[in-house]
Amino acid sequence: MQLLSIHERIGSRKHKEIYELIRRQGTVSKIDLLEQSQMTGSTLTRTLEELTAQGWLVEAGFGESTGGRRPILYQTNPLGGYVFGLDISRMSSKLILCDLHMNKLESKSWVMDDSMTPTRLLMEIADTTLAMMKAHGIAADSVLGMGIGAVGPLDRFAGVILEPLYFPAAGWRDVHITSFLQEKLGFPISLDNGANTAIIGESWSDRNRDYRHLLYVHVGVGIRSAMMSNGKVVYGAVDMEGSIGQMIIQTDGPRLDDRGNYGCLETFASIYALEQQAHSRLKQGRESSLRYMEKDPDRVSFTHLVQALKDSDPLTVEIFSQAATYFGIGLSNLLNILHPEKVILGGSLISSHPSFFQMATRVAIRNTYHYPNYQVVFSQGHLGEEALVTGAAIMVINQLTEV
Numbered sequence: 001m002q003l004l005s006i007h008e009r010i011g012s013r014k015h016k017e018i019y020e021l022i023r024r025q026g027t028v029s030k031i032d033l034l035e036q037s038q039m040t041g042s043t044l045t046r047t048l049e050e051l052t053a054q055g056w057l058v059e060a061g062f063g064e065s066t067g068g069r070r071p072i073l074y075q076t077n078p079l080g081g082y083v084f085g086l087d088i089s090r091m092s093s094k095l096i097l098c099d100l101h102m103n104k105l106e107s108k109s110w111v112m113d114d115s116m117t118p119t120r121l122l123m124e125i126a127d128t129t130l131a132m133m134k135a136h137g138i139a140a141d142s143v144l145g146m147g148i149g150a151v152g153p154l155d156r157f158a159g160v161i162l163e164p165l166y167f168p169a170a171g172w173r174d175v176h177i178t179s180f181l182q183e184k185l186g187f188p189i190s191l192d193n194g195a196n197t198a199i200i201g202e203s204w205s206d207r208n209r210d211y212r213h214l215l216y217v218h219v220g221v222g223i224r225s226a227m228m229s230n231g232k233v234v235y236g237a238v239d240m241e242g243s244i245g246q247m248i249i250q251t252d253g254p255r256l257d258d259r260g261n262y263g264c265l266e267t268f269a270s271i272y273a274l275e276q277q278a279h280s281r282l283k284q285g286r287e288s289s290l291r292y293m294e295k296d297p298d299r300v301s302f303t304h305l306v307q308a309l310k311d312s313d314p315l316t317v318e319i320f321s322q323a324a325t326y327f328g329i330g331l332s333n334l335l336n337i338l339h340p341e342k343v344i345l346g347g348s349l350i351s352s353h354p355s356f357f358q359m360a361t362r363v364a365i366r367n368t369y370h371y372p373n374y375q376v377v378f379s380q381g382h383l384g385e386e387a388l389v390t391g392a393a394i395m396v397i398n399q400l401t402e403v
Contacts, residue, residue, distance in 0.1 A: 003188050006144050006399040009081075010056060014039070016401040018047050019056055022074055023401075027060050029071040048074060055080045076100055082138050084129060084146035085393030087194060088121070088177075090166050090221045091348070094389045095125055097132045100144075100397060102204075102390065106132050114168040118161075118175045126184040144400070145188035147392035148177060149197030152224070153238070159191045165259065166221050166272065190395060194218070194388040195226035196233050198381075200398070201391025202344050203228060205382040215340035216381075217244070218388075219327065220347040221271050227338060245270065247330050268326035271302045271349060277319045278305060288315035306352050323349070324356045328363025335368045335376060342377040346387055350380060 010016050021036055022028050028036075034044055051057040058077045062070035078101035087094045089112065096107045108128045110116060133143070151164040159178025178189040199216035214228040223245035227234040245266035253263025256272060267273055282290060282297035289311055293304045308316035331343070350357055361378045368374065383390050 003182065003186075004141075006188055006190075006396060007402040009144065010051075010054075010400055013403055014043070014047050015051055015056075016403065018044070019051060019076065020401040022057065023076045023397075027073050027075045029073050031071045033074070078103060081144045082136075082142055083144050083393045083396040084132075085197075085389045085391070085396075086125065086146055086148045087197070087389035087392060088148065088150040088161075089194060089388065090151055090164075090168070093121060093125075095128055095132075096389050096393060097129075097136070097138075098393050102393065102397075105136055108132075112168055114170075117169045117171045118177075119171065120169075122175075122177065122180050126181060129181075129185055140186045143185075143187045145190060145396045146181065146185070147197065147395040148189065148191045149194035149388040149392040149395075150177070150191060151222075152193040152195075154191060154193055156191050156193070159189065161191075188396075190399070192233075192392075192395060193224070193226070194392075195224040197389075197391035197395055198346060198383075198387040199226040199228050199233065199344070199391065200394050201383050201387040201389075202381045203231070204391070204394050205387075211342045211377075213339070213341045215334060215338055215343045216387075217331065217334070217343065217345055218347040219269060219345065219349040223266050223270060223330075224347075225334070227340070244330065244334065247333060249326055249329055265326065265330040269323045269330065269349070274305055274319055274323055274349075275300065275302055277322075278316070281315060281319070286315050289313040290316065302348070302352075309353050320353065320356055321359060324359035325363050327356075328360040329367060331360060331364040332367035335364060335374075339374065340376060342379060344379050344381045344387075346381055346384065351384065 010019055017037060018033065021033060030044065030048065034041060037044060048057065055077055057074050060073040060075040062072060078099040080100050083098050085096045085098065092109055092112055094107060094109045097105045099105065110121060110124065150161050153162045154160060155162060159176060161172065161175040161177055163173050178191050181189045195216055195218055198218060199214055202216060203214060212230050216226045218224040225244045246261045246264045248261050248263050249265050249268060250263035254267050255262045256267050260266065278290060278300045279297050282288060282300065288308065290300050290304055290308050290313065294300050305316055309320055345357060357380060381387055
């Protein structure tokens with residue numbers, strides 16, 4: 001199937017430049033665009049007229065007068081196209097439909113239990129996407145594409161989820177996701193790892209502060225990370241979004257399920273690690289309110305742990321405090337290597353209780369080289385668990401102005 005590439009929809013470099021200037025600022029006057037673009041007045045006028053005629057821009061009223069005629073204001077047309085964002089994670093997956101201003105029109109979520117195989121999920125995604133388009137009267141050629149943020153490792157160029165760990169259902173290996181969905185839906189599909197789409201989403205949501213060097217770390221079933229430098233996502237030779245979880249914190253430490261490095265960060269600071277700690281200490285005879293929630297120590301889950309933490313159960317507080325301390329040590333290693341301006345922390349473990357974020361960041365700051373001269377901003381982000389799926393949709397819109 002021959003698909004219209006997203007970056008070919010807006011033709012020339014000049015058109016892309018003006019569209020991006022307006023998109024980044026929301027509403028811009030022609031006078032400001034003249035100064036920012038350094039185009040001649042006639043070239044800019046022609047470019048604006050062509051983008052408006054093509055449906056990419058709309059006039060948004062008039063600006064304040066500086067003595068002459070009030071300047072026309074321009075903004076991007078939210079109805080110039082539509083995008084889908086898809087987050088595929090280990091605990092849940094989510095699909096959203098948005099216009100070009102990222103107004104959410106509809107969404108659908110799936111619980112990733114042991115019945116949610118790749119075949120079942122992809123069929124449900126395809127059927128739901130088509131149903132959303134029909135409900136909103138959206139033709140396939142009005143959809144720019146679908147962006148997918150998924151658990152890695154993956155091959156974003158081939159559109160394949162390779163061999164992710166800890167999915168409850170079987171079959172999550174060598175999943176050719178983009179080719180399957182493109183054939184079913186008839187528009188472009190773009191794949192990247194979820195940490196990268198999350199940092200794209202958080203960067204977009206914080207446009208009032210132009211942070212150029214961002215670090216995003218997602219702590220949940222595993223530990224995922226992404227880096228943005230000079231406003232662009234940093235890619236390595238291969239996709240290894242979970243590799244920081246293999247950072248060795250304690251050389252003679254334990255190993256999770258005979259996988260990965262001994263004493264790595266993920267063995268101390270992940271949902272699975274906390275569950276294993278709870279199982280072990282309950283079997284040792286430690287007292288805890290967890291025993292009243294679940295009699296079998298091996299069946300104590302993260303949900304139980306979160307509730308016990310809210311109830312200030314001493315054993316659970318101890319387990320979470322230890323995990324936060326180890327995670328803070330790992331975080332300080334990243335700060336000492338990467339020196340980001342801002343660090344965004346997300347994921348189920350970070351949001352489980354305010355104390356986890358507070359303790360982890362305190363430990364990280366205390367172990368950061370050049371502190372206090374080097375000051376880093378820590379945040380839990382603006383989008384929360386919506387960061388991955390929002391960034392996946394924005395990733396598609398970003399391709400409009402790629403050359």
